[in-house]
Amino acid sequence: MAGQQVPSALMTQQVHGLLRAGLPIGDTAQVQDLICLRGVVARALDPGTRSSLIRALDGLLRWQLARFEHPRLGDAARILFGVTRGMSGLTLTERRARAAAASGYEVHHFRKRIEPEICARLAGMLSADAEDFAGGAVAPRLGRARRPTRLGADVFAWEVAEHEQALAALWSGVYALRAELLATARLASMNGPRHEQTRSSANNALWRLALLYRQAAAYRQAYGPRLLGADPNTAPEQLAHFAGWHPPVSRTTAAHLTALAEIHPGAEQFAGTLPSSPIAAEAEVWCSALADPPSPIREEQQPWT
Amino acid sequence: MDLTTLIDPLGPPRRYVITGGPSAGKEAVLDELAARGIPATDGEPAREIYRKHRDRLGRHLQVGDRREYSREVLEAFIAEYTVHKHGLRFYNRGIPDGYGWDAFFGLAPYPELEQASRTYQYDAVFVLDPLDDFESEDDLVFAKDREIRRVHELIVQGYYDAGYRPIFIAADEPARRVDQILANIPAPTD
Numbered sequence: 001m002a003g004q005q006v007p008s009a010l011m012t013q014q015v016h017g018l019l020r021a022g023l024p025i026g027d028t029a030q031v032q033d034l035i036c037l038r039g040v041v042a043r044a045l046d047p048g049t050r051s052s053l054i055r056a057l058d059g060l061l062r063w064q065l066a067r068f069e070h071p072r073l074g075d076a077a078r079i080l081f082g083v084t085r086g087m088s089g090l091t092l093t094e095r096r097a098r099a100a101a102a103s104g105y106e107v108h109h110f111r112k113r114i115e116p117e118i119c120a121r122l123a124g125m126l127s128a129d130a131e132d133f134a135g136g137a138v139a140p141r142l143g144r145a146r147r148p149t150r151l152g153a154d155v156f157a158w159e160v161a162e163h164e165q166a167l168a169a170l171w172s173g174v175y176a177l178r179a180e181l182l183a184t185a186r187l188a189s190m191n192g193p194r195h196e197q198t199r200s201s202a203n204n205a206l207w208r209l210a211l212l213y214r215q216a217a218a219y220r221q222a223y224g225p226r227l228l229g230a231d232p233n234t235a236p237e238q239l240a241h242f243a244g245w246h247p248p249v250s251r252t253t254a255a256h257l258t259a260l261a262e263i264h265p266g267a268e269q270f271a272g273t274l275p276s277s278p279i280a281a282e283a284e285v286w287c288s289a290l291a292d293p294p295s296p297i298r299e300e301q302q303p304w305t
Numbered sequence: 306m307d308l309t310t311l312i313d314p315l316g317p318p319r320r321y322v323i324t325g326g327p328s329a330g331k332e333a334v335l336d337e338l339a340a341r342g343i344p345a346t347d348g349e350p351a352r353e354i355y356r357k358h359r360d361r362l363g364r365h366l367q368v369g370d371r372r373e374y375s376r377e378v379l380e381a382f383i384a385e386y387t388v389h390k391h392g393l394r395f396y397n398r399g400i401p402d403g404y405g406w407d408a409f410f411g412l413a414p415y416p417e418l419e420q421a422s423r424t425y426q427y428d429a430v431f432v433l434d435p436l437d438d439f440e441s442e443d444d445l446v447f448a449k450d451r452e453i454r455r456v457h458e459l460i461v462q463g464y465y466d467a468g469y470r471p472i473f474i475a476a477d478e479p480a481r482r483v484d485q486i487l488a489n490i491p492a493p494t495d
Contacts (some may be wrong), residue, residue, distance in 0.1 A: 042455070043462040045404070046412055059465030063458075067474050083470075101467055132454060155351040156406065157327035162365055224368045224411050229455055 006033040006130075011123035012116070018061075019115065020092050022082030025058045027051060037126060038133035041231075064101050076103035076110075079117045102269045133229075139171040140164060163228060170239055173212035177243040180205040184290055191294030202287035205246065207270045210261035212240055217258050247289040255283045308487060311386055311393040312343065318389055321490065322399035325433035325455025326463070331397060333479040334433060334486070339450050341483065346397035350381035354379050379403055379418055386425045399427050404463025409456050414466075422467040430464050431470040 014034050018025060025031065027050075034040065035053035037271050044056040065083050068074045071098070076099040080085045087095055100110035184205050187198040207249045216236035219227075226233045237254065249257070256279040264270045311319055323331055323345075338345040354377050356397055358366060382400045383469075403418045435457060442481050464471050474482050 043408070043459065045466060047410070052444055055466060056462060062465060062470065062472075063461055066471070078337045132458075150330060152332055153349070153352060154327050154331070155349065155355045156456055158355065159366075160388050160456060163452065197463060226411075228409065229452060230409065266477075296374075 004036060006127075007246070008120075008123055011126060015123050015126070015293075016116065017118040019080065019119070020091070022080075022088065022090075022095060023058060023062060024088075025061070027054065029054065029299070031057060033125065037130040039126065039129035041131045060126070060129065061122070063124060064129070068121070068123070068125075072103055073114065073118055073121070076100070076114065077122070080115065080118060105207070127135055139174070163223065166222060167227075168279045170212070170215050170219055170236060173208070173215045174239050174243050177205065177208040177212055177240065180208045181244040181246060181290070188291050193284060193288075198291045199287060202291045203271055203274075204267060205290055206257070206274075206283055206287055207267050209240060209246065210257035210270065211265065212243075213237060213254055213258040214261040214265070216240075245293070247286045248295070249286065253279050253286075275299050306435060308343075308393075308490075311490070313488050314392045318391055319388050319393040320389065320396060320427045321384065321393070321486075322430045323433065323486070324398050324402055324430065324460055324461060326435060326453055328436055328453060329433035329457065329483070330383075330436045330476070332478065334474075334482050335395065335397055337479040337483045343395065344393060345395035346385065349363045350385060351378045351398070351399045354378055365441060368410070369418055371407075372415065373451055375403055375412070375415070376417060379421055383421055383425060396427070399430065400425055401430075401467035401469065402460055403462045404466055405456065405460035406460045406463075408463070421469045427469070429491050430469045430471045431463070431489070432461055434476045435476050435483065436476045
């Protein structure tokens, strides 16, 4: 199940609905939209089952309540939802009275004005959390380094850094392909699609695509069939879409290109071997279509669709 | 019960976990505990296992290696847990960290991890909030800071899944964090 955006009013309403029983969240709670939030889906041990999603939502809410640092409402919120020690199992009326006292409000004012405010704030925190989990296929952000990179002696840090390394390698392939696609388009415009320079650039673009497929295959081997944390799910090969339009490539041809780039990673070796490979004809068609694309390009003519 | 009584090497075992995502300042907190003479994990068992795996494979871990690696780390955590018989001890990560770590790599929890989480229970879990500088814009390694945050959050969720109610320790100087941890040690119930 993919995470989704939920209107804030609906989220507030469902958070408010949890007040009656407090935490832990029961199996019959009306939280059908909250359990679809990205942050909940990502935390669930088994995102395919409602009970697992509810458990994840329960944990997330407890964490957010623990982090609810509002000077006036923090303690009241924890009491109200029954997560403060000794509050679990009390009725809503009892919890409300204690929460109102803790925050210094008259109980009716608390019910009418403060409870909705607490629920809206919690819904806002859930929404911000979901936003944090909206990974998408975004190139690692770069910044100006003002100090040396030092990693703590922590396996988690090493592994996250290694994943960042794999992503950086993948995206470098995407940008290299993009550069070559732009070069081909420019040369085709300046000299025509059949000009030697244009054809050479198209061949280079195919080589770059093959290298990107090889990097994607390495990523798959290390981390599985989708980019970790990307939402919606994105296969590493699909990053080629972000480089710019290029003619579609069948999975069989992609597999051949990957294997070829594995054996001959250099541009000259690759170009020298391609004409005698099983995909020579497809490669020729691909380069021609890149240099002289059909017009107009239909949307369904995307690679890896 | 005061700290001296808890540390009593002849007293019943009390086990407390210090955890958090990368760059949460765990190492400094554990050093500070050690400096105060409070028993704590020296190093991190997972590090040596990770190095050993890499040396044996001659490459980084791949998706097919992860389950075996997780099992070995789990065994090390269990060994560290069971060898402690008396008095207080702080652990550098605990068994339920495995939930978060496997989730990060898209792996579902496996039966041995679930069983171990039920069998070997800690007395409390302290989660170190990420240090402020961890989101620094000029830290190139962690340019993708969301990923670090996700690791942290999946670890926290792992402890909730295992039935714990973690105690969160705000970003601060190591000594102040240790003060905060010691002030929040729950009173033993036995």
